[in-house]
Amino acid sequence: MRLKGGPTQDEVMAVSLAKLDILPGDLVADIGCGTGKVSIAASRVAERIYAIDQRPEAIAYARREAAAASAGNIEFFEGDAVEILPGIGHLSAAFVGGSRRLPEVLEILAGKVQGRIVVNAVMVGTLHEAIQSMQRLDIFIEALHLQVSRSSAIANGVMFKPNNPVYVIVGGVGCS
Amino acid sequence: MRLKGGPTQDEVMAVSLAKLDILPGDLVADIGCGTGKVSIAASRVAERIYAIDQRPEAIAYARREAAAASAGNIEFFEGDAVEILPGIGHLSAAFVGGSRRLPEVLEILAGKVQGRIVVNAVMVGTLHEAIQSMQRLDIFIEALHLQVSRSSAIANGVMFKPNNPVYVIVGGVGCS
Amino acid sequence: MRLKGGPTQDEVMAVSLAKLDILPGDLVADIGCGTGKVSIAASRVAERIYAIDQRPEAIAYARREAAAASAGNIEFFEGDAVEILPGIGHLSAAFVGGSRRLPEVLEILAGKVQGRIVVNAVMVGTLHEAIQSMQRLDIFIEALHLQVSRSSAIANGVMFKPNNPVYVIVGGVGCS
């Protein structure tokens, strides 16, 4: 399946998970879960993952991936995070891989998440919106620009080919 | 303490640990352990860490950090990795944060490590040497160039300040 | 003198000048001229430069630099570009190194400049504002993210030290 944006790059996921700082026992939301890659990785440590996506094909794909990975502690929700999140109790952490209603999602998360909120963005407008929303909510910690380039073997040597740069925006309650 | 090079950047450590792919039960060497930051992080998952550094002040510092972090499964070795490694049995994975004898270290590790070998480098010569050594040993998987920039709040907005770029060179037995 | 932001990096200036595509005979505005570095470089090719800055210390500094460089075809204006630009006739190209009233400046420039408009920005908000303003004015061509790292000789080799990343936003009349 080719979901828009594709799966989170391995290196960006590693950094995002480190920023989320998930501990055993944690309840974690994955908003815009796409292929389920981040949910599955987070499910290795967390108690429970709430994976939300409004695209039926994403939920179907992520369910299959989770089953193949024996990740039994992921609960899937098909729909708009703004409508689904209020029905979920408090959260330890939240990852936002994508959302069309980011300011609203962040406002709901700011009232629910006890630890870190991490947003991944590729668009300048989303970066700007995430920082401004988090600053307004007084939860902004930092934003990172990650540029990963990977070696590529060519005829007579090694060169680097760049991945698309990704912004990782980090917030946390009481952390501003 | 200001050890040469300073501690591994958080984001570079996150990527390096992800590449090391450490599992419960693993035996992991940390060569050029410096402040002990990578050893301590790896010790959360691995069975045992062998932390090696030839600088007495690094070993002393890392020991204190490990004690403060209640990381009881790290064994410290002060001296040259080329002399110490042969006395250690097989390894699941190895991280090389620094070594003056990198080609020799990699040759020893290639015969001992059953999983991943990850080298961090900031110098072009070290990058070149690590890739060439791994290619010669037939264990080269990939090299990454990581450029992390971090938001910095200034008077009327947010700008990005870059960290020093770091190369992460990844090898593995039977993976070339 | 330490003007806020410092002089434009050499490499960023080279790219910005290339995008401005200045030809002999051109009339060029340099808005937020700071140390005068871009004005002086542009004055080598252009017919006349209008260098504008609202900081008296910038104008004084840039005047001295221009005199030292024998750049006699730069006209200096101390004040707000939004008020000064309407008094200047048509322009071949314009460089905006800094302005607190960017959307208004771009709107005036869009009606005056026959070639390229190039904005340098370090802040995310300015990048966002420049793109949005240029898109609204239908003059947006492209934005670049320039990350220059420079070799630094250390004890036993060469490493790269990064400059602050800079955004170069390029517009042009009839080019969108």
Add this chain to the structure above:
Amino acid sequence: MRLKGGPTQDEVMAVSLAKLDILPGDLVADIGCGTGKVSIAASRVAERIYAIDQRPEAIAYARREAAAASAGNIEFFEGDAVEILPGIGHLSAAFVGGSRRLPEVLEILAGKVQGRIVVNAVMVGTLHEAIQSMQRLDIFIEALHLQVSRSSAIANGVMFKPNNPVYVIVGGVGCS
């Protein structure tokens, strides 16, 4: 035509030309001239360009481009720069876009060029070799890592797509 490596990126060329610091009256060699893009740009300022490439298809292509650009002051040489350069007198500056015999080329240039020598490289081995050769010849000034990312308009915003990173290695007689 698809010459290996393709033409120099506009932004990399702008930086390389700025480092070459070409003045009216200059005699400039372009080694591995490829499509002729750098030769043609340099010919706007320099007195004469010696464009060398060992690929007949490159020379043929570059000749046509030069004719189309009315760049009449470019002299073309098909063959190996190590054999051709000795037949050319002193040079003001030299650009090396590619060469299989870089250390030899740099040694010849070090004895011929009175100003700047600029090498473009994408491979780590070439970067390493260029720095080491220039250090040995005592002409090394600096190396740059240029990472240019360009805006790309997608459905609902602007993101950045990275170009391949390029190394620009700068040398000069009496400048080390």
